[in-house]
Amino acid sequence: MKITLLGTGSFVNESEHAGPGCLLEINGKNILIDAGSGVQLRLAELGFDIGNLDYFFLTHYHPDHNADTTSILVRYKNLKRFYDPEFNKPLKLFGPLGISDFIESLYKIFAFEDFYNLNNELLEIKELHGQLNLSDFKVTSFDVEHIGTLSKAYRFEADGKIITISGDTVLCSGIKKAAKNADLFICDSSLSKGNKNPAHLTTEEIGKLCKETGVKKVVLTHFLPYAKNVDLLSEVKENFDGEVVLGKDLLELNL
Ligand SMILES: [Zn+2]
Ligand SMILES: [Zn+2]
Numbered sequence: 620m621k622i623t624l625l626g627t628g629s630f631v632n633e634s635e636h637a638g639p640g641c642l643l644e645i646n647g648k649n650i651l652i653d654a655g656s657g658v659q660l661r662l663a664e665l666g667f668d669i670g671n672l673d674y675f676f677l678t679h680y681h682p683d684h685n686a687d688t689t690s691i692l693v694r695y696k697n698l699k700r701f702y703d704p705e706f707n708k709p710l711k712l713f714g715p716l717g718i719s720d721f722i723e724s725l726y727k728i729f730a731f732e733d734f735y736n737l738n739n740e741l742l743e744i745k746e747l748h749g750q751l752n753l754s755d756f757k758v759t760s761f762d763v764e765h766i767g768t769l770s771k772a773y774r775f776e777a778d779g780k781i782i783t784i785s786g787d788t789v790l791c792s793g794i795k796k797a798a799k800n801a802d803l804f805i806c807d808s809s810l811s812k813g814n815k816n817p818a819h820l821t822t823e824e825i826g827k828l829c830k831e832t833g834v835k836k837v838v839l840t841h842f843l844p845y846a847k848n849v850d851l852l853s854e855v856k857e858n859f860d861g862e863v864v865l866g867k868d869l870l871e872l873n874l
Contacts (some may be wrong), residue, residue, distance in 0.1 A: 623870070628655070640684075653678055674713070678715075684786075722760065766792070781801045808841055810843075
């Protein structure tokens with residue numbers, strides 16, 4: 620398994636932090652998780668062709684995680700229409716409750732309403748609840764709490780290894796189950812110690828969560844500009860003896 624962080628920022632784009640997104644490679648399959656602003660550009664910087672995507676998972680429907688979703692889907696559908704008539708590999712898109720309505724709404728907003736049904740064989744949209752066993756990997760979705768919106772953490776398992784992606788979450792039972800014994804935990808690290816709010820984890824909570832659930836390595840992401848002068852990594856380490864990595868755009872991690 621290999622994971623590349625495409626965007627380690629949040630709502631506020633900075634040159635070094637695109638919006639949330641990462642590219643996971645498992646047994647030759649390419650899996651995009653979230654598509655914040657700048658994710659498509661980061662994929663281009665990697666030399667990655669959108670047509671090579673196999674799966675696309677959305678953690679939730681907030682705009683910082685979806686600014687590039689429409690353009691990526693339009694690009695994928697256009698591969699057959701404009702570039703390669705033989706192109707027929709479907710992209711499998713998963714998300715929380717309401718995924719089809721969400722995608723259809725995006726097409727309406729961006730005046731691609733007719734396009735929604737065009738080349739629909741190239742896009743398979745499904746809600747994901749619980750576990751999905753595929754030939755190359757297993758993925759389990761967990762409901763997590765995030766200011767009253769439907770949000771998912773995803774746990775990918777293959778070859779005896781576990782990668783968990785938190786999405787946006789506070790400390791809740793869902794994230795504890797998702798992170799259990801993860802070899803790699805890509806974690807929402809929006810808030811420094813003492814700055815608790817109903818949307819995100821604090822560094823103190825991350826440290827305690829990783830210790831309690833037996834995480835081996837945690838990668839901090841979803842940074843906000845205010846934290847530039849805060850040593851988030853040291854704050855997590857105050858409660859966790861495992862490996863802590865400060866995420867950065869285009870960082871590659873292998874398992
Ligand atoms: Zn977010
Ligand atoms: Zn959010």
